[in-house]
Amino acid sequence: MGFKNLVSIFLLFFLISCGNQEKKDVGILLQAWSGKEIQFPEDLTFTVKGADTVDFSVSGKYKILTYVDSIGCVSCKLQLGRWKALMKELGEAEGNPVKFLFFFSPEKRRDFLGTLKSEDFVYPVCLDEEDRLNKLNHFSSEMAFQTFLLDSDNRVLAVGNPIHNPKVKELYLRIIQGEQISQGKESKQIMTEVVADKSSVSLASFDWHKEQKATFTLKNTGGSPLVIQDVTTSCGCTTVSYSKEPAQPGKEITLEVVYKAEHPEHFSKTVTVYCNTASSPIRLSLSGDAK
Template sequence: MNFRNFITIFILFSLFSCGDQKKEDVAALLKIWSGKEILFPTNPVFTVQDKDTIDFSMSGKYKILTYVDSIGCISCKLQLEKWKTFMEEVDSLGMNSVKFLFFFSPEKRRDLLITLKSERFTYPICIDKENRLNELNHFPVSDMNFHTFLLDKDDKVLAIGNPIHNPKVKELYLKIIQGEVVEQKDESKVIRTKVDIGKTSVSLGNFDWEKEQKSAFVLKNTGNKPLVVEYVNTSCGCTSVDYSKEPVQPGKEMILNVTYKAEHPEYFDKTITVYCNVETSPIVLKITGNAE
């Protein structure tokens, strides 16, 4: 492995939260996938909302590939509204050489089509009914971080991770695409503080699925430096978070106001990921309940 690839892996490793996996496992996966060529099915069919087959070229100086399997909540995994925002940002920077490749392999095709229509997602997609993309590449089942890649023109992996779920991955993707020098930040120079969280999980109990539910998490700055929240990500579009963007001074509190609106009756288990300047960042919070 050359020095450049080693640095790339080191940077990528710093972007992943390893709460549920051993760091050694993540490092091993990064070493395997960095620089690897992604194989695509022969003549994949692209459509817009599964209506008309279109002539869609996958060629481009850079490609952002995201693969979504049939396991779990489709709308939670897709996060289409955030993808639209990211794509608009890329276009605004004049990056016409970037192709977005969406490969969906849903178990329930109808659920996917409903989501595409309700969120007015009109970018070309490939509905991979036979899951051929995964069969060719064998993506890790246990880690969705390894289902989204930044590829070069030869389909080789330049970076790994979902820019929609992780702002640091997004920053890395944009730097590579714009030709900027990618360097590992000196984490020792980051001003950090400490937080105390009264509770990291909230149960909303049983409720009418058509009624919006609200809850809150309190983060108290127990360190001696200002607490700065860089970004808050939710695992589903049905969950939103409102909070003050101002730094929280030592001894003061920040309130994260969470709103949950069920799309249909279900038992749910949603996460809220808070990226901030503390050693334990990102902080993962959870809401659960039964929308009847």
């Protein structure tokens, strides 16, 4: 499949609800990266939890490369629990041809290592404290475009973060499994309509030590069952629980959002809901002052 066609499929999966200008801007970015060879620094050092140095090669039939810079919330960007779930799904330990390349450029090494340990993340990572990988490749400042699916020659097959966007994950899996990528598959999805009772919740001021909860309700106003395919959050400190059962026409699905502050802060977090509607993804927000 040509890279031009891959870009059009990516736009279909990833930006179906976005405006024309945003699609154009992202299309230009994807065209620039498609087929580009990623350059890796020499003398790379990989560690487990920042302690033990391990022998680790960046070679492989397929590689998912993710780069995390030092800007912003560490746990928000890492989402290590979701990465572990994806790695388990791909079954790399059982000889799957996919290798994961984690390059982290932490400003606060101590906080970063603390996150690795608290999440019990035992997969090798490269602590690229001099940001050498980024200096060689000049990645986008947008987090959504700092993850890549690479071939054996380190050329970019697809761009996007599969743990933040299930459509990107689907695209990656199809390429890895050797499926023919076509727009037809996506169009076969049975669609419905949905209305959210609200798009944002303010938690006002509260003691940052205390867990906070909020609810959002999605009502199926269409003629087919409403299926939530995935829910992602912009931060590891925000979790969401909901029924996995489809909501029949006229019925509702309630999402319970739990926020646990890591420290005092004013915050604004995003919950992104992917479902079988033309308006998907649905973005909900949670804000407040943890004091």
